[in-house]
Amino acid sequence: MSTRATGLLDGRVVLVNGGTQGVGAAVARAxxxxxxxxxxxxxxPEPGEALVAELTAAGGRALFVPADLADAGQxxxxxxxxVEAYGRVDCLVNAAGLTDRGTLLDTxxxxxxxxxxxxxxxxxxxxxxxxxxxVGRGASGTVVNVITSSAHGGQxxxxxxVAAKAGLVGLTRNAAHAHRFDRVRINGLNIGWTATEGEDATQRAFHGAGDDWREQAAARLPMGRLGQPDEIADFVVLLLSDRSGVVTGSVIDWDQNVLGGLD
Known part of the structure; x- marks a missing residue:
């Protein structure tokens, strides 16, 4: 885990959707x-309450909100x-994701x-x-959508x-454009292959992976390893903070493969 602490988000209220494990939990910790x-x-509730206990023990103020995000109302x-608990939302991170497999022909x-x-x-x-x-408070704010490098086309x-995440790329840019004069900055990260609990479950459930799948995957990657949630979390915090300046409407490829590059 990164140990940097420079007060980039001092006093900000941050909501992390899909924040109880993986990249979302890493963002909450950061x-x-x-x-x-x-x-x-x-x-x-179990992982949510456990994470809140961890963050509270570390001196933070944290809240778990049970929600099935597939329900728009929730x-x-x-x-x-x-807003009821903290009085406002300054930053939103959408980190929840469903990766169940399906092709054009069998979905x-x-x-x-x-x-x-x-x-x-x-x-x-x-x-x-x-x-x-x-906007109702006349306050600036930031949003980061965790997307995927597969939004460019994918497997x-x-x-x-891919269809849904590519839509999120367009939504990120549309919303950023619509609310730029409200001083609400909205950006996205197209993350590459990352070592998370969810990815481990996916590899085992859909691809018959064994205990050494991470090592096998790392051997095929340019940097010799998978991306780590803590690394992504640091990048998300930067985008949420004032240190990212006026940047809005950007969807950044956080990956070790280069789009358009050919061997």
Whole structure:
């Protein structure tokens, strides 16, 4: 875990959707370390409450908000709950994601709808509620959407995932443009292959991976390792903070493969 603490988010209220594990949990830890008050959402109370206990023990102020983000009403209500608890939302991170596999030929309407619900509709309505709070208070704010490098096209077995996440790329830019004069900055990260609990479960469930899948994957990557959640979290905190200046509407490729590069 990174140990830097420079007060980048001192006193800010940060809501991390999908914040109980993986990249989202790493963002919550980094935000608390940088002085933020944090709320995390998730479907399961056990990891949510455990993370809150960890962050509180570290001296932070943290809140777990149970929410199934596939329900647009719960995505909006998560923001309302944070405003009720902290008085406002200064920063929103949409880190929840569904990566269940499906190709163009075998994806069912039900699977497609689940991807849209979690990967696109939930960020849309969470942003709607959070930006409404910022604009209603006449306050600046920041949003970071955790997207995926697969949004550029992706693998054949990720067809509905790519469709939803590519939509989130467009939404990020549209919302940033719409609210630039409200001083609400909205950016995204197209993250590459990352070592998370969710990715471990996905590799085992869909690809028959064994205990050494990380080592095998790392051997095929340019930097010799997978990306780490803490590294992404540091980048997210930078984008949430004033240190990223006036940047808005940017969707940054956080990856070790170069789009368009050919061997």
């Amino acid at each position: 935000a608390v370390r940088e002085g933020a008050h944090v709320a995390v959402t998730g479907r399961r 995505a909006k209500a998560s923001v309302a709950r944070v 069912t309407p039900e699977l497609f709808d689940r991807h849209i619900a979690v990967n696109l509709r939930a960020p849309f309505f969470a942003m709607q509620a959070a930006v409404a709070d910022m 054949p077995f990720l067809a509905p995932y």
